[in-house]
Amino acid sequence: MRQLGIRWPVTSLIGLEWNALTYAGHTVWNVHAEFGADGYKGGSKRRPRSEWIIQRDTHPALVSDAIAETVLGQIEVAGESARRQRIPGTC
Numbered sequence: 001m002r003q004l005g006i007r008w009p010v011t012s013l014i015g016l017e018w019n020a021l022t023y024a025g026h027t028v029w030n031v032h033a034e035f036g037a038d039g040y041k042g043g044s045k046r047r048p049r050s051e052w053i054i055q056r057d058t059h060p061a062l063v064s065d066a067i068a069e070t071v072l073g074q075i076e077v078a079g080e081s082a083r084r085q086r087i088p089g090t091c
Helices: 010-018 065-085
Strands: 027-029 053-055
Touching: 010 065
Parallel strands: none
Antiparallel strands: 027 053
């Protein structure tokens, strides 16, 4: 985004990455975990990918499946390492 001179909020960019399968032409349900008084069920905003419901090829793709899977793989790994680096009680 810096190279293109586009100034978007970081949270918008993260959302764009998490929606990679949608940009690959698929419709995805059941991504977000339930939220209650104690926060997200299971402690995470998103359910495991094994619980996602993916209906493939519902609309024209803007990116390939390979790119979408690469993006999702990278943000999943980044999220895991970020969780490990947090100091307890700070987030």
